[in-house]
Amino acid sequence: MTRGHRTFHRLVWPVLALIVALGFTMALVKRPPPEPPTQSEPAK
């Protein structure tokens, strides 16, 4: 890896990592709520 590649790598990596981390967090927060449990027959 030459100096130019390394500089490019060091600039791009944090930006990409932040975008993915933000996307992952949003996907986690916006997950649909779990299905409500189906009501069972009331005991007689």
Place this chain on the structure above:
Amino acid sequence: MSAGFSAVQWNRRKLIYDGILIAGVVLFIGTFMTLGALRNPPADMPAWINLRIKAFGTCAFVMLTIVLTIGPLARLSPRFLPLLYNRRHFGVLTFLVALVHAYSVVDWFAVQGATADLMNEMVASPGYGKFIGFPIKALGLFGLTVLFLLAATSHDFWLAFLTPRIWKTLHMALYVAYGVLVMHVALGLMQENRRIFIPIFLGGSFALVALLHIAAAWREREAAQEHDRWLVVGAPDSIPEKTARIVTAPDGERIAVFRDGNQIGALTNLCAHQNGPLGEGCIVNGLVTCPWHGYQYRLEDGCAPPPFTEKLATYRVRLRDGVIEVDPNALPPGTKAAIHIGPA
């Protein structure tokens, strides 16, 4: 100067590496499918294919995560260098596993006669304007395309044809593919399945890759700042006989410091042939030998032996208080700079 050339340089270490790799993949997928079938027995063909999709998809993601951790691990500790040695085969196998995953998705639609639904989802989905609901198969296809490009250009022919600079830049796209594939899982499986294991596995894998890269960069920066001019390499004995220790100059340039008996010399870590990692090679017949294609150089002055004409930049070396130090300012290629330190 090359010690010899062959199209694919197979050797025992590479065969062992590939053998372990293939056995690991077979074991992972076999275990995943067996446990999945025992836990939730598939009722029909689509259910079986669904299990196959998950097994190969998970395996490909794990492999991709490992591929991306090898580089920083090797920079943090030389113990991981054997993993770096044949990383390209690891990458190609990752693509093949991902390809089976993608084929299984098509198969899942095909066995139900719903191939048109898959096409609609890919090209005309209203989800393209949404975040949750974005067509994850398009993300997967993008990731697979990048993996294909990298696998197809992994051979040394492409390295020479594209030039090392362009080849390396192209292969940096693996990081983009990884980011897209994290989102492929986050917007796909993680939305369908509420089990806590999935976000922990996905977020943990991503965090592992990110933290290892940060740790490796931090380590190199610290090492470079330790001494304002001469870089400390260590005691002569800390450089394994006929191999090198790699130190990083403040400007980020890597320097390979070799020991051959009582002779110690420092060369740039970049081979003059294709920028191969010279410091990961060793000394063969008194000549520093690049691990990629066997190009060879004299340790004392960085020159390839006659009739070859390649020359490497060398660095001044000194022994101070029993410690080898190297001047991070490169000397003109071919300058004599190695020292003799007495009986080693």
